[in-house]
Amino acid sequence: MEIKYSTAILIVNWGSYDYTRSCLISLSHCLNKDFQIIVIDNGSSDGSGQRLFDEFQQTCTFLFSDINLGFTGGNNLGIKWALERDFDFVLLLNNDTEVNPDFLTLMLEEFALNPKLGVVQSMILFMDEPNKIWSAGGKWIPSLGRAITLGDRVLLKDYVVQNKVLDWATGCCLLITRQTLEQVGMLNEQYFAYFEDVEWSLRCRDKGYEIALAEKAIIYHVAGGSSKKEHAEGMLSPRVFYFHVRNQFFLVRQQVKGLWKIAAISYHLLRFSAWAVYFTGRFRFKKLKSVLRGIIEGLSKPI
Known part of the structure; x- marks a missing residue:
């Protein structure tokens, strides 16, 4: 056809x-x-x-x-x-x-x-x-x-x-x-x-x-070809983690309704807290800061 x-x-x-x-x-x-x-x-x-x-x-x-x-x-x-x-x-x-x-x-x-x-x-x-x-x-x-x-x-x-x-x-x-x-x-x-x-x-x-x-x-x-570049804390820049975390919360706030929204926010807070613990253990403090910033702005910024 x-x-x-x-x-x-x-x-x-x-x-x-x-x-x-x-x-x-x-x-x-x-x-x-x-x-x-x-x-x-x-x-x-x-x-x-x-x-x-x-x-x-x-x-x-x-x-x-x-x-x-x-x-x-x-x-x-x-x-x-x-x-x-x-x-x-x-x-x-x-x-x-x-x-x-x-x-x-x-x-x-x-x-x-x-x-x-x-x-x-x-x-x-x-x-x-x-x-x-x-x-x-x-x-x-x-x-x-x-x-x-x-x-x-x-x-x-x-x-x-x-x-x-x-x-x-x-x-x-x-x-x-x-x-x-x-x-x-x-x-x-x-x-x-x-x-x-x-x-x-x-x-x-x-x-x-x-x-x-x-x-x-x-x-x-290639998967991440434009974002995978050598950085002090690995191939992915801290900025990538910031956008990933922030936008995940934007999406939850826009798309999840009622009591499910509380459950979804709690779920992702657990996920990203685990990321924060991992980055702390690996001394990747720029990525840690990006995750924390993403959480704060993702939950507080007007959308």
Whole structure:
């Protein structure tokens, strides 16, 4: 089945020339050619945005931000650009991914099969272990305010999709319709990065749109390529832990109702207290401070 829709593919670059370049090259082999790639350079200070522009300006559109707007703000720049130009679909694609040539065709086919769909996610495998699943979509547990990744590290050959309908889709590879965007709105920029895709997905479902997995649409993900850099306290910066903790509490406060909210907050306080104990024992005091700051701001900041 050949689907003819215009798609804007958004790729946010933040100081990651090699990853973004590899992603763009893989997209050049796509069977479906009815798309436009928009590279959003998110305030890169290493010149990677200009290098990519010099190399790919003939085939990609480039948007430049003077500052790092995060995953949310960077993608929202691209979403706004795409909506102003009447694209039928917008695809969020992490820059540390590479795609199979038929991935977009297979994702679009899901919309033809189910008119209730607002969002489709691809099957995502690890780049360095392409037989293992990184994400087959997400499940939301309301009583705990917990987002679970389906298929995490399961061998692809052993994974059986019980239900293609998902609770949430990861922003690593998320295809959304123009109509859904117009009804639901853009990403919540207060999140900056982490859990913004869960919050967005749950908003889509609240508006009556379904989310599905395109299990045969395959892409490969480095997993944290743009956030894994050498730091004094390991590969992940303290800032990553801050956003993870803070946004988890944002999500609970927004999505969990009634007495379950108290239970969910207590559950995550226990989880993150364990993180704090671990970082204290490993003398990773910057990460400890980030976790504590995330807890305080996640529970107190207006949302």
